[in-house]
Amino acid sequence: MNSIQKNRLKDQLFKYWGIACTLIGLVLLVLFIGDILIDGISRIDWAFITDLPSRKAEKSGIYTALMGSIWILLLTTIIAVPVGVAAGVYLEEYSKKNRLSAILEINISNLAGVPSIIYGLLGLEVFVRIMSLGASVLAGALTLSLLILPIIIVATREAVKAVPKSIRDASYALGASKWQTIWYQLLPASGGGILTGVILALSRAVGETAPLIVVGALAYVPFAPSNPLDEFSVLPIQIFNWISRPQHGFIENAAAAIIILLLITFVMNGIAVYFRNKWQKKWK
Amino acid sequence: MEITMNKIADRKIDLNTISSKDGTELNQASRIEAKDVKVWYGDFMAIKGIDMTIKPNTVTAFIGPSGCGKSTFLRLFNRMNDYVEGFKMEGKIKINEDNIYKKKINVEELRKEIGMVFQKPNPFPKSIFENVAYGLKIQGITDKKFLNERVEKALRQADLWEEVKGDLKKSALALSGGQQQRLCIARTLAVKPSIILMDEPTSALDPISTAKIEELIHHLKEEYTIIIVTHNMQQASRISDYTAFFYLGELIEFDKTKKIFTNPEKKQTENYITGRFG
Amino acid sequence: MRRIKELIIEKSLLSSALITIAVTVGIILVLAIEAVSFFKEVSIFDFFTDTQWTPLFTDKHYGILPLLSGTLLTSFIAISVALPIGLSISIYLSEYAPKSFRKTIKPLLELLAAVPTVVYGFFALIVVTPFLQQFMPNLSGFNSLSAGIVMGIMIIPFISSLSEDALYAVPKDLREASYGMGATKFQTAFKVVVPAASSGIIVSIILAISRAIGETMIVAIAAGQQPRLTLDPTVPVETITAFIIQVSLGDVQHGSIEYKTIFAAGITLFAFTFLLNTISYQIRKKYQEKYE
Structure with a gap:
C-alpha cells in the first residue's frame, strides 16, 4: 500500500468512526428513553398525576411535586425574565467599553459556569436564612432565578445584537430616543431570539434538583403550595426520592415521573427550537 | 485511478531527463481539454456547455463579470467544486488525455498534479517552513534533507527565499500580504505540479506586490501551464498568452490575448473589455 | 423631561x-x-491533609481529600468518555457531514445536555450499573464507573457543540489550500483545521471538566455516599457535591459544624470551577481577537 492509499484508508476509517460516535450518543438516548418508557408508562394514569404522595408506591402520585414545579416555573419566570432581559439590553445597547463593562462581561461568563449546587448554598444563606423566607417556593424560585440569569442575559444580548443596524439608524433618524428605539424596534425585532433563550433557561430550571435540595425543598409535602411562602417539592426531587427507595414499586414510580419530566423538558426545548428557526429566517 | 495516475507518474520520471539549457531539471507542463462541460449548483446552471483546449506552457487568463462562471470553471480542473453542496457536472475534462471526472480517479493525487493559488493569501497558521513543506509532508515524506532542499527551491522559485531565509521558523502570518501570497505560490510549487490554477491571486494585494507576482507568473510559464482568473483587464493583457471571456456561464470567446484585446470577434467581448459593462 | x-x-x-x-x-x-x-x-492543615472525611460520625475527621478524590475520579472517567467521542463528533460534523445532516443532528445532540441530571442518575443506577455488573461481578451497586460514564454521555454535547463551532469558524480558504495540495479531509482536519481551532477546542474541554466537577445528581444517586480516598472505580465514593446533598437532606441546624462543612466543601468546589472558568474565559478572549 502506498502512502496515498494509506491516507485514503485513514480518511475513510475516520469518517465511519465519526458517524459511529455521532450516532452512539443518540442511540444511547433512544435506548434509555425506551427503557424508561417500558419501566414507567404503564404506571401513568390520571390518578398518578392527581394523587398525593404516599408511603405506598402504588398509591403515590406526583400532584404536589408537579404543582411545586409549576409554582417554581411561574415565579422564576416573573423574577428572572425582566431582570435578565434588562441586563442584556443594558450590556448590548448602553454599556460603553470600559472597566465596568469588562468586569460585567467576565462576571457573567463566570456565573454561567458556577455549579448549580453553589447557587443552592447562596440561596440557603441569603434567602432562606437572612431574608427569613424559609424553605419556601419563593426562596427556591429566587435561587433558580439567579441560576438562569446568565443564560437569559447572554440570549438577550445575542438576539439584540442580531438586529440589523439599519433598523436602529432608521429609528434614530425619525427622532426616536434610545429607549423608544429599544422598546418599539429592538425588543420586538429580537423577541423571537429572547424567547428562545428564556424557554431554554426555564427548561433548565424545571430539571434542576440540587440547588433546591440545598435550599431545603422537601421530598415529602402533603399539600400543593398555595402561596409563595409555602413549603414545596418539585418533580426532580420527587424522582430523586423515589430512586433512593429500595422497593421496586418506587422505581416504577420514578420512571413514570421521569416520563412526565422529560415530556415537559422536551416540549419546552422543541418550542425553543421552533422559535429559533422561525426567528433566524426573519433575518436571512 | 491507478492507471490514470501512473501515466502522470511515468511522465514525471521522463521529465527528470529533460533539462533546460543550463542543465537544471525542468518540470513538464500539462495540457487541458474540456469537452461540453456543464455545471449545476442545485437547480442553477452555472456553466452551460463549454469546450476549451489549453496548451502546455502557456498562461491563459479567464475574464468576465462577477458570476459569469469563470471561477467555477477554473475550480473544475482540480475538482475543488466537489465539496460544494448541490454541485453536479456533465461533460469531460481531460488532462494529458485522462478524464479527471472518471469515477475511479484519485482526487488527492490529482490535486498534487494541479496546484492552486487563491484569491486571498491563505497561509496555514504555522511556520513559513511548515507551510511550504506541508504538501510534501502529507505525502508521507519525512526526509529532512529532501524537505529542506525542496522548501528552499520552492521559495527561490517564488522569489521569496532572500526575504525569509533567516527566519523560516517564523509564523507565516507575520509576513506581509504580498509575501504571504508568494509563500502560497511556493507552497504550491514545492509539490511540483504541472498546472497552476490562480483564482484572482492579486486582487487582495497592493500594486508593488502585484507586479512581483505578475513577473513570477511570467517565469513560471517555462515549467507550468498556468490559468489565471482575473478581474483586471490590464493584468490579463500583460501576462497571458490566451484569454477566455466568460459571460453568464458561457464561453463567449477564447483566443490569443492580443487578438481578444485588439480585435475581438464578438460584440459582447468588445463591450466588456472596453468597459461598457461588467 | x-x-x-x-x-x-x-x-x-x-x-x-x-x-x-x-x-x-x-x-x-x-x-x-x-x-x-x-x-x-477545624485546622486548615487537617482539612487538606487528613485522609478521612467523617463529619457525620462521632469520631469526626475533616479531611477534604476523600471528597476531592471522588470528585476528580468521577470527572476523569466522564472526560475519558466525552473527550474522544465529543471531539470525533465535532470533526465529523464540521469536516465530513453534509450540511443538512449537521443541521439536524446538532440540536438532537444538544438534547443530551437538556435532559435533567436526576434522570441521568436514574439511568446510571438502574440501567448502567446492573448492565456492567454482568461483566464485572465485583462492581458495587454504587460506584464511580457508572456515574462517570453516564456523566460523560451527558457532557458529550458540551465538547462536540463548542468544538464544532470553533472548527466551523476556521476560514474556508485554509481548507481549500490544503485540499488544493492533495490533502485528504482527514489530513486537512488534523493538520490544519484542528490546530487552527485549538483554543476553541481547549475552551470546550475546560468547560466540560468544570461541568463534570460541579455535577451533582448523577454522582449523588449512582456513585454512593461513602467518602473514600481511592482510585478504584468499582467501589462507592462520595463527591463534594454529593456530600452537600447528603447533609442538605438531613435536618441540619444553622450554626452547627455540619452546616458549616457544606460551605467549606462548597468553597473548595467553587475555587476549582472558578479557576477553570477563568482560564477558559481568558483563552476565549484571546481567540476572539485572533479572528476579528
Missing part, C-alpha cells in the same frame, strides 16, 4: 446588570464567611 426619563431607564437597566455582580459577591461572601467560621473549629 424626556432626558430624565431616559436617564432613569438607563440607570434601572444598569442596576439589573449590576445584580450579576451582587450574585458573585454574594456567593464569595457567603462561602467565605461560613468557611472561615468552619476553619475556626
